[in-house]
Amino acid sequence: MFKAMQRCIWMMAVLLLLGSCDKLAAEQDVLSAFQKIATYENEAVEQQKKLNELEQKQNKLYDRIMSYGMKQFAKVEQLSKESLELVEERDKHVEKEYKAIQSANREINAVKKKVSQLHDGDIRRQAILLIDIEKKRYETYGDLYLHYKEMLSLEKDLYILLQNKHATPEQLQRQIDRVNEQYKELIGANEQFNEDTEKYNKAKKRLYHIWK
Template identity: 40%
Template sequence: MFHVIRGGKVVQVRMLMALLAAAVLILSGCTGQSAKEEMYDHLEKAVTLEDAFREQQQPMVELEKEEQELYEQIIDLNMDQFEEIKEKSQQAAAIVEERREKLELEKESIDSAKEEFDKIEPLVEDLDEEKADAKDKAKELIDTMNKRYDAYQDLYSSYDEALTLDAELYEMMQKEDLTEEQLQGQIEEINQSYNKVIEMNKTFNEHTEKYNTLKKELYEALELDVTYEESGEKETNDEEKEGEDGTDASSEE
C-alpha cells in the first residue's frame, strides 16, 4: 500500500517484491545426470543466488519508513530550530546511503542469479525428442526470465535515480536560504520518480509470478518429481503423492 502526504513525499515506496519459488527434487537411485536434471540444478541454484536479494526486501521497507519519519519531523520544525533541521537532514541522508547499499546488494544478487539461469539455454536442445512440449515450455520460461531481468534493470535505475533525488533533498534542507518553492519543486520531482518505481515494481512482480508458474509447468512437462516451497509453504505434486502411496516416484533419467 502506498500513501502520499499532502504536499509531502511519497511514503512506503517499495512494495515487497515477488520472489522465485524454490523446488526440491526427489532423486532416484540412478547414477549420472540427465539434461533435465542439469536444468533443474541451474534453476534452483538461481533461486539460492537470489537469497541476498530476498534478504534486502524487509530492511529496505523499514529504512524507507525510518527516513519518512525523519522527513516528517524536519518539515514540522521552523527556522528557529535550524540546527535540529540540519542534524535530522544529515541522519536522513545517511539512511538514503544505507538504502543505496542494499540496492547494490540486491542488484548483485539478481545479476548472479541471471548468470546461473542462462546456463539452461544450451541444455534445452539436449532434451529428449519426445519432450517437445517441455522444450517449448523451457523457451517460454527463458523469455519470461529475460523480461523479468530487464524489468529489474529498469526498476534498479529508477530507484537509484530516486535515491539521488532524496540525497539532494536532504542536502537542500541543510541550507538556511532554501525557499518553499525550491523545496516543493524537489519533492514533486521525487514523487514523480517514485511513482515510476512503483510501476516498475509491479511489472517486475508480474514477470516473477509468471516465471514461477511456468517453472512448475516445465517441471511437470519434464516429469521431474519435486516438491514446491513458496511463501513458506510446501506443495506436493501428484507424482510425489503416488510415491507416498508406494508406487514409483523417482525422476526419470
C-alpha cells in the same frame, strides 16, 4: 555368429545406458542451474527486506522533518543528516540486490543452452517458456533499478538542501516535486516487476509439476 550377436546386443545395451546417462545428466544440469538461480533470487529478496525496513525508517524521519519546518532548523538539519545516512545505506543494499539479480541473469543465459538437450518435449517447452519469462523479468528489474537509483540521487539532493539554512521554500518545493515525480515512475516499474514475478512463479510451478 552367436558371438557377433552377443557383441551387438552388448553394444546396444551400452548405447542405451549412455543415452539414459546423457538424459539424466542434461536434466541434472538444468535442475542445478535453476537451483543456483533460486539461491541468487533469495539473496535479492533478503536485500529487498532490508530496503523496506530502511525505507520505513526514512519515511518516519521525513514526516518529522515536514512537521518541524525550517523554522526549527537545528532539528531539521539533524534529521536530514540521519536521513542522508539511510539513503547511503539503501544504496549499498540495492547494489547487493542488483548484483544478485545480475548473477541470476548470467545463470539463466547459461541454462538456456542446456535446456535444448532435454529429451522430454513437454519439460523442454515449459523450461524454455520459463526462461523467456525470467529474461523479460530481469529486463523489467533493470528499469526498476535505474528508477530506484535516480530516486536515491534526488532524495540525497533533498536532504543536502534541507541542511542549507538559506534554502528558499521554492527551492525545497521544486526538489520535493522532483522526488515525487520519480516516485511515481518507480511505482510503475515496481508494479510491472511484480506482474512479471507472478508470471514467473506460475511458470516455475508448472515446470516442477511436469518434472515430477
